[in-house]
Amino acid sequence: MPRHRTKGIPKAMDSSQSAPKEPVGLLVTAELEEALTACKKKVERIAKICRATNRKFRDSEFDLENDPISCLYGVEVDEEKVDQAPDVRRVSQIFENPKFFADRPSSSDINQGALGDCWFLSALATMSTSPGLIEKLCVARDEEIGVYGFIFFRDSQWETVIIDDQLFWSIPKFEELNGDEKKLYHNDKDIYNSIARKGGKGLHFARSGTAGETWVPLIEKAYAKLHGDFASLDGGHMSEAIEDLTGGVSVVFNTADILDPSRFWDEVFLRANDNTHLFGVSFGVLDKTRSGDASATVQGLMGGHAYSILRVKECRGKRFIVLRNPWGDSEWTGRWSDGSKEWTGEWLQVLKELDHEMGDDGEFVMEYSDFLETWETIEQTTIFDSSWVMSSHWLSFPPKPLAHAWSYGEAVFYFSLPKASTAVIVLSQLDDRYFQDLDGLVAHNVEFAVYNRSTRELKGESVSARFWSRSVSCQLQLEAGDYAVYPRIDRNQYKPSVRI
Template sequence: MGSQAPEAKVTPERPVDESESSSKSILKEEPQLNTKIGSIDAEKVKKSPSEAPALNSKKEYRPPGLLHVGDLEGTIKKCREQVERIAKDCRAKNRKFRDTEFDLDADTNLCLHYVAEPTGVQRVTDIFDTPHFFNPEGVASSNDIVQGALGDCWFLSALATVSSLPRLIEEICVARDELVGVYGFVFYTDSGWVSVIVDDMLCTNVPQFEQLSESQQALYHDDKAQYNTVARKGGKALTFAKSGSEGETWVPLIEKAYAKLYGNFSHLDGGWTGEAIEDLTGGVATLVLTKDILDPDAFWTEELLKAREDRLFACSFRKLSSLHPRDGGGVLKVQGLFGNHAYSVLRAMECKGKRFVVLRNPWGESEWTGRWADGSKEWTGEWLKILPELGHEFGDDGQFIMEYTDFLQCFTRIDRTTLFDSNWIMASSWVTVPANEVPTPYTYGSVSFIIWIPEKTKTFIYLSQLNERFFETIPSHSRFSIGFVIVKAGDTMPLDESVHSKPFHRSVDAELELDAGTYFIYVKVDHVQGIPASVGDDDEKGKKKRVYMDSRWLGKVAAAKVLGQSVSTNYKAGGASVFLPDTLDQVIQRDISFMSKHNGRPRRAHKKQTFLRKLFGLGRPKPATQVQTSTNGPKDMVMCAGLRDETATHVTLGLKVYTRSDTPVVIQARIKGEF
């Protein structure tokens, strides 16, 4: 009792190399192209050793985990300093920390945004007699995660998946002082690494003693102290996520920090696991549809067996509703599993000639009931011996085993997130792209990127829309689907294209090896907008219902009409030509024609674009090992760049290029009409 309170505990497991955050880019200016198409003028890139040390020369190698580009170390250092400063200040004032920016106790509605109605808010030290952040070994475990009253299974599934990699969660939970009640975390966003600091107040779902009826109070012999000890203690009292191990607090606190990152708890209601893993690690999520897997054997050996090495997996399938009226159209389970629900892939292993996948339900219960389920007939005496090898024990704890063939038949969607080691570097560019003024089919030409690759390297190209979860409550009738192809300067055929994704998916990517040279990334955009078409029948209140038409359908019809009429020898499209989308061949040929007239130089932004960039603060992308945004202002500006009303007709796109080399890529964005 009289001993000095402990200082703030900081939990990063890897040493901080401050040289990483201060390392300068090798390229002092954008490389110029010589007369040979696609080549880089080596004199513009070449620097003396003292002038340009290799970017990774002072770095200690770090295995795949958190993305070690951008200011990760600087963000961790700042977060740690803030936690220590808050803890010192609170001790001096004999106060526990209260986060006035995200105050669950005094400003509940702002933090929850009506997603739930908890009966109270308590501090961790009031909920648990002996709270501890991690388990006794000081690590996070996937078995520690249990979903609460919030529909954030996608995030909790991501937590379970990330925790399957040793010490990775511990790196995200940067610093804490459990006595004062202050905790610091880091997350990855469109604008790079950010820190989030929260207090230790959590929502509870158990009423206070005074709120009980007389008969309920009598159950506790009218003893308030007994009631508080029995009913208002432990993880069972928490409204949202909790740990499966009594007294552990990291799960509800990181969930709270994630809610603060996105503004409130309601913004966590529904999502994709891959996107949450991106936020936790800075990795790149790729959607894999099981129907599209060409060779299941290759997917097993080249993908799933590498789980927990440099990639993480989660899976789901669409919910099924009963077709029988007597069932009330209820949601059906598939051998114990639920549709529209995220499951973590913890590991994949081959044992005795069979392929097994170990998965986990973030509910902490409700497991697979098919072959190889806990206690099923397949588990004979001989097979029970492999349970330790699989890292599995029978019990309704949410973890279960499936054979690989059943896994592919059950799940329709696999989220694969690629993690990068410290040998990877990244450059990026964000740009706001106006949508077509009239409906058109999927079209190229509205935006493209030029990238300069200084040396042969393995390359990961990632195109994404702005993360709109920060402001998803702002209504919009517009949605966008995106894709891209990669064309080497001077060529007419693409080298590769982005992996096919579902419509309206936030991101697409491609992985390939590129030689040194200049490449075009031609982006195709499909703008979907609800267009008022007619007024329908009266609704129940006697009001006319407006019917909306899918703009893609209208665009295809309009384009078909213009093309049909063009068979006439004297037909002049005039203004109707705007309904015809630019094809990939047309866009490529325009660039080839321009380059042939300008000594192999690709078209660049002209003075108008330069003026607009200066006017709106859109800095030209620079080669760097950190995220390059389209604004020079605060990071929050990037998050707010997509704010729009129902008539908004633009999309914000970011291109990230990851390379396994010492020299970063240079990126130049081009908007139609500005070059």
């Protein structure tokens, strides 16, 4: 029985009010304050006990050292991988002077490791463009004890995740080296440990590009624990990760569907600079059967890979977008790429306007026309401030037979507005990433229409550029009155490969 919910977020104040605008951040719900308080108290309690017993915190629920296979793979374990678990080290063993934040978080802090979670890391990189947003994710921490408390937005409510500071490590112990490898370090274990076994370069999964900084691998670990294991993070959509981190609402565009590119730039894309709308892009995996070139790219860009949009700006009559690859390297090689022939004379001065420096750091510049020609999908997530309120309701019902026509009428949701308001309506499924090893082969596609109950006038429909999405939504300007949301739900007996 699929379970679906609507999440209406009518704005609490209309445009005539002049209250000061607060910074965007975590979606305020009835449970948010409770989750924040509970998280802080739990971290404080753990730290107090650990100091009393003179030990660091070890998370028995997600113990990388004692139960690495479960933490890596969860329920579905490939027997060939059982003996291949990486080493485990604590943050204090890895870094001489570790700091959760060495400076204000930025996209340059993020480097992907041996896990296919570019979508999640791109979400972090995109969120770093909104000042103060990343800092809200870790509610409480005691770095000396090694305990960190995070909150995530899961299935319309905030959940607390507590982790220790154990991290998977890929560089072997001195005793595991062969003779020739030991000679490189003059057969001296102390020299080897001080050079090879220190610093973030040895982390198995994500790491920061800033020396001694720990927020990137620890947030990744907390997100993995939320889902049960690291393997659950293999493949996904950037916009869904931002929703999980902030409680925001996402919509997906196909670039080929844009009617007026100039209007899209002015009305949608420029929002990337106001910290309330976050964007990411991608295109499908390249078919390499004809060329036989397994390393084929689109001018340096990878198919089936998520990239972050950091900034958009019009300079000297041209429209530019600054993007980033979460790998921290492998950039666009077309026009306006780093070192390209376009960067001559007066145009070099534009680099400062774009806040961009050349170098193989994963960050690159594209002109808007090349951007639209190259990318297939744009993901936009709206982040809310405290002037918005949320109402949510879950409904469970038996689906119709697979051969049944795709139609409205399986369920209906009602809501009322006491006054005219901007409303964001969302129809969502339970996030199957939490039970993907057990969820069978059936996939559901959802859409909805919104009607005024008095006039029976259609007010709007959901917008989605792809099937089988976790949620669909629309934003409407509604008058005071009573409204009905009619879902349309289809299912198919296979699991589509839509995650990247």
